[in-house]
Amino acid sequence: MKKQNLTIVGAGSTYTIGMMMSLVAEKEVFPLKSITFYDTDAKRQEPVAKATEVLLRDKYPELEEFCYTTDKKEAYQGADFVFVQIRTGGLKMRELDEKIPLSNGVVGQETCGPGGFAYGMRSIKDMIEIINDVRKYAPDAWVLNYTNPAAIVAEALKREFPEDKKILNICDMPAAIMVSYAKILGCEIFDLVPEYFGLNHFGWFTKISDKQGNDLTDKIKNSILNQGFIPKDAEILNDPSWIQTFKQVEVMLRDFPQYLPNTYLQYYLYPSKMVEKEDIENTRARQVINGREKRVQKLAKSLISANSTEGHELEADIHGRYMVRVAASIAYNNKETYIVIVPNNGIISNLPKDAMVEVPAQLTNEGPKAFSVGEIPRFQKGLIEGQLAYEQLTVDAYFENSYQLALEALTLNRTIVDAPLARKILDDLIEANKDYFPVLK
Structure with a gap:
């Protein structure tokens, strides 16, 4: 079984140590030769990377190489798989994504509603840059993306890279x-066979x-x-x-x-x-900043200080294990079934062919081979079509620099459904994201 070279993009994430434990737990399924961390924020990445050095030395001694870098060439050259988990704007912007909608009386959530719109508009540019960089230095690498909001990111990448068959968008929520x-x-979860349909976070x-x-x-x-x-x-x-x-x-x-x-x-x-049920002064982002963020920072410092994993609670989570199993099925042509995001092309027969749908697929070394769903009921179809139109209009607004299309997208979203309110929220989001959004005219 060939050992793989893996690059983790956005390695300063609070999820990275959990991902490393998932790689340890699944090393017989997805054996690795090397792991490379890449992040544009060296300060954020370094403690996670140094803690990972300790973890891998104790838990994965057979790994031949581990390194971390802010250099694109070093990050991608020679990679077989690239896992992408970026958050453009960080938790600071996530908190605004949640506070701005709540201040206007609508859902404040990072991937749903106007918060998801803002996160998506920020993510697209960086995701496109990442794919271009990967293809420059590792033209044959598989890119497994789980950057949110996955539906909007998947739609944008489909348009920008229509011929690239080695990009797979995945969400761990199912x-x-x-x-x-x-x-x-x-x-065990992997004993179950799911039948599922929908859009990402909408199925x-x-x-x-x-x-x-x-x-x-x-x-x-x-x-x-x-x-x-x-x-x-x-x-x-x-x-x-x-x-x-x-x-x-x-x-x-x-x-x-x-x-x-x-x-x-x-x-x-x-x-x-x-x-x-939400508290604008204690949004989900604030809970993460005060909770998981501090917990992971403390864990990293403790691992570095002790120079040992002994006495530390380290667990693999489904977020990581699912990604690893997906990668293994592709790498070794295991033909296992996982829920992934793919172009519809008739899979759900009464939805548009160009929709990016989330469905079970057999994963092979040629990519996903999705199972047919057929027609879906009118209630679910109606909900999906409204959400799909919102997602596609959001991507239209990004590529066309269009305020009008952005307004249409937010007006369609079920968390708003009020044009004046959509305009007010859009203006607030544009002001907060002036360093990130394209100029919407």
Whole structure:
């Protein structure tokens, strides 16, 4: 089994150490020759990288090389896989993404509604630059992107690189939900076979089976309705915000019992309720700054100081394990099924062919081979078409530098649906993002 050379872009992320533990946990599945960290912020990357040196020495001694850099050529040359996890503007801009909508009485969330619009408009330029740099130094590398908002990023990359078949956009949220399904069923997530359709952060599980073909969907539904639903992934299981989010699945399932919903649908189906429960002075971004950010910084410092992993709580999470399994299926032609984002091209027959949809696909060394979904019901179709139009108009606005298209996008979004309010929020976002947005005329 060939050992791979992996580059992590955005390596200063608070998720990186968890990703490293996922690579350790899955090293028999996805063996590595080298790992390279790349980040434009050297100060942020360095402590994570130095802590990783300790972790890899103790947990992955067979790894031949580890380095970290801010040099693009050094980062990408020789890479077989590039994992991308950037956050343009950092948590400072994420907090504004959440506060500005909330100050206008609408959902304040990093990937949904106007917050997602702003994050997407910031992300596109950097993502395009990253792909161009990768292709300059590693023309045959696979790029696995999990930068949010994945739907908008995927749409933009499809337009900018229409012939590049080695870019795959992925979200770990369906997998994080499936971890909780697996706990209900008393099995492992990778024992489950999902049937799913939608857009990123906007979809439904239609069926969950085991590998023997037994339909487990009703068992999951009954458990959620009778016993509630809580997160089980290590990264979020003790997080109060995520606990509330998973509880809302029961409400969605009672109101719309046909399919098992993605947790993010709460923002579109119950926008008023989502606004009521938020505190503008303690947004999700602020909770991350005061919580996971400080926790990871403390962990990194402790690993460096101790020069040992002994006595430290280090866990792989589904965020990392899912990415690694996806990469392994591509690298070794395992033909395993994962939920990924791909061009529709008739997969969902009553949605536009050019939509970037999130569906199960068999992952091969030639890329994803998505399974046909067929026609979807009118309710889900109507919701998806509105969300798709918003996402595509957002990307139109970016490429055409169009204020009008941006206004149309936000007016369509279900978290707003009011033109004067959409204009007010757009103007506020433009002012806050003047160092990041293209000039919208």
